[in-house]
Amino acid sequence: GLIVPILDARLGEVFSAAFRTDGTAVLPEQATTPAAWAERIRATGEQCCCFGEGFLRYKTIFTAVGCKAPSEATFRSGAWGGGARQRRGERGGAPSRGSSPAEGRRLTRPQDVHRPRAALVAVLATEKLVRGEVADLNTLVPNYLRKSVAEDKGRLAAGR
Numbered sequence: 001g002l003i004v005p006i007l008d009a010r011l012g013e014v015f016s017a018a019f020r021t022d023g024t025a026v027l028p029e030q031a032t033t034p035a036a037w038a039e040r041i042r043a044t045g046e047q048c049c050c051f052g053e054g055f056l057r058y059k060t061i062f063t064a065v066g067c068k069a070p071s072e073a074t075f076r077s078g079a080w081g082g083g084a085r086q087r088r089g090e091r092g093g094a095p096s097r098g099s100s101p102a103e104g105r106r107l108t109r110p111q112d113v114h115r116p117r118a119a120l121v122a123v124l125a126t127e128k129l130v131r132g133e134v135a136d137l138n139t140l141v142p143n144y145l146r147k148s149v150a151e152d153k154g155r156l157a158a159g160r
Contacts, residue, residue: 009054014031042065050068
């Protein structure tokens with residue numbers, strides 16, 4: 001099946017992509033309407049697990065094409081969240097030298113799946129850093145999927 005994070009992009013759109021459980025992209029990142037995205041997901045013919053604020057906001061559109069949110073059983077089994085954990089006794093922050101961020105209690109809770117906690121992002125980044133997976137900050141470029149509202153208003157005001 002597919003893992004499909006869906007963020008509410010506002011203005012009647014969502015930001016999303018679809019991945020296999022091994023991280024392989026099936027549908028690339030895009031900004032589109034919920035109806036168009038739901039049709040693209042349906043066209044894959046695969047079962048999908050959708051989550052995020054965009055999924056919650058447009059749930060009727062996505063469930064109509066067979067999209068489902070992760071179940072409570074998924075969390076209890078440990079199959080969700082990539083094993084990101086917080087060390088016992090810590091309230092966030094990086095783990096101490098020599099320890100693994102994967103020690104301790106789970107950071108991913110069922111209620112976090114639609115609204116991820118910043119602490120989880122930090123732990124996942126720390127795990128990559130510990131493995132030596134570091135981006136070259138001189139060549140790192142953000143992937144903007146659409147122009148900002150301010151850019152569109154400026155273009156319209158200039159008559160372009």
